[in-house]
Every structure is written in structure tokens, then in C-alpha cells.
Amino acid sequence: MTGFFLASQILLWIAVGVLGVLVAALARQVGVLHERIAPAGALTLHQKVNVGDKAPEMTLETLDGRQVAIGGKRRRHGQLIFFLSPDCPVCKTLLPVVRSASGAERGWLDVVLASDGDAAAHRRLAMAEGLTGFDYVLSEELGRSLGVSKLPYAVLIDEEGNIASLGLVNNREHLESLFEAKERRVASIQEYLARG
Known part of the structure; x- marks a missing residue:
């Protein structure tokens, strides 16, 4: 045994x-x-604007009645414009990522949520998702001027008022790739890897 x-x-x-x-x-x-x-960055679709172009400058009213300036020179702060819709499930899954990025990058970045359509539906989304601390604008003109055709879409504008990076963002990595592209001074992560 x-x-x-x-x-x-x-x-x-x-x-x-x-x-x-x-x-x-x-x-x-x-x-x-x-x-x-290779890491996949935000997908840049055929767009009206390119990285390096001057971002459109406009002053828009937020859902809560305040004014927010889009584009233009900003003192030491870039601007991330995140396009979303109340009926876009991917947009809703990215909202915690946007909140996290806003908190982590607050020293140099202002986040603006943007869309168009029914203001009441967007107010309900803002309340349900805890977005009341963000500038949230409704402007079809803003989306058109930046060439937004699909959602969720994000545009990063640098401190000088130029488009630093942009693209369709379906997950955290896509959103973070916009910051990475800006830091490396390239249009996209794919361009950076192609140079490499």
C-alpha cells in the first residue's frame, strides 16, 4: 500500500x-x-475635417442654459467633444470611460457632450447617466461641421484650436488612442505604427 x-x-x-x-x-x-x-485606434471615417485643421469656432447653449465655446484658442486646455445619442447603446457603455477620462485628464482637458434632436430625451439621458456636471450641447451644425456620420464619435481639439485627433470610438482603447495620437503628433495610432 x-x-x-x-x-x-x-x-x-x-x-x-x-x-x-x-x-x-x-x-x-x-x-x-x-x-x-497592433493596437486599434479610433476609426477615422471619410470626414470633412482633418487632423491639423482649425476646428470650427462657435458658442453654443448647453442643456442647462449656460454658454460654452467650442474651438478657438484655449489657455492650457484642450477640448474633447464626444458625440452621443440617447438611443445608442454603445454610447451609453462609453459614458463611464468618458467620465473617467474627464477626471483623469482634468488638468488639460475639458469634455463637451454633443448631439442633436429632442432636448427632453437628452435631459433624461443626462439625469439617468449622471452627466449633469458636463457641458452638454445640442447642435446639428456642430456635428455637420466636424463630419460626424456615425456614433459614438469623438473629436479632440488642442489648446491652439486645431483638430488634434478624431474618429469613431467604440471602446476605451479607441478613446485613449485619441489622446495618444495627440501626444505623438500623428493623425492616428495606425499612422504612428506605419511610420515605425
């Missing part, structure tokens, strides 16, 4: 060793695969 118990212990340790080697090999393969896959 003792011999059987000893043999089973030896076989168990051999199995654990083989399993450890297999896990290490699998982890290495995942690492290799991760290196081969």
Missing part, C-alpha cells in the same frame, strides 16, 4: 510539472500573438 501511495505521489508531481511547462508555453504564445496584433 505504501508503494502505491508513493507511486501516485510521484505521478502527481510529474503531472504538475508537465502542466507547468504547458502553461508557460501557452503564456509565451499569447505574448507572441499580443506583439503581432
Whole structure:
């Protein structure tokens, strides 16, 4: 009986060793695969404006009646304009990311939520999602002037009033790629990787 118990212990340790080697090999393969896959940035669709263009300057009224300036030179603050809709489920899933980015980047970034349509529906969205602290504007002209055709869409305007980056943003990585593109002074992460 003792011999059987000893043999089973030896076989168990051999199995654990083989399993450890297999896990290490699998982890290495995942690492290799991760290196081969380039990060996907915000998708830039055929647009009316390009990175480096002067952003349109306009003063718009927010849902709560205040005035907010879009574009133009700003003292040490860029501006992220996030286009959304009350009936866009992807937009709603990105709102926590937008809130997080607003808090993390507040030292240099002002966030403006933008859309068009029924003001009452947008007020309900703002209340339901806790967006009352954001400037929230309704302007079809703003969307048209920035070439917004699909949602959720974001445009990052730098401190000088120029378009720093823009694109369709479907997840956190897409939104963060706008900041990364601005920092690296490229139109998109794809352009940066193509240079590399």
C-alpha cells in the first residue's frame, strides 16, 4: 500500500510539472500573438475635417442654459467633444470611460457632450447617466461641421484650436488612442505604427 501511495505521489508531481511547462508555453504564445496584433485606434471615417485643421469656432447653449465655446484658442486646455445619442447603446457603455477620462485628464482637458434632436430625451439621458456636471450641447451644425456620420464619435481639439485627433470610438482603447495620437503628433495610432 505504501508503494502505491508513493507511486501516485510521484505521478502527481510529474503531472504538475508537465502542466507547468504547458502553461508557460501557452503564456509565451499569447505574448507572441499580443506583439503581432497592433493596437486599434479610433476609426477615422471619410470626414470633412482633418487632423491639423482649425476646428470650427462657435458658442453654443448647453442643456442647462449656460454658454460654452467650442474651438478657438484655449489657455492650457484642450477640448474633447464626444458625440452621443440617447438611443445608442454603445454610447451609453462609453459614458463611464468618458467620465473617467474627464477626471483623469482634468488638468488639460475639458469634455463637451454633443448631439442633436429632442432636448427632453437628452435631459433624461443626462439625469439617468449622471452627466449633469458636463457641458452638454445640442447642435446639428456642430456635428455637420466636424463630419460626424456615425456614433459614438469623438473629436479632440488642442489648446491652439486645431483638430488634434478624431474618429469613431467604440471602446476605451479607441478613446485613449485619441489622446495618444495627440501626444505623438500623428493623425492616428495606425499612422504612428506605419511610420515605425
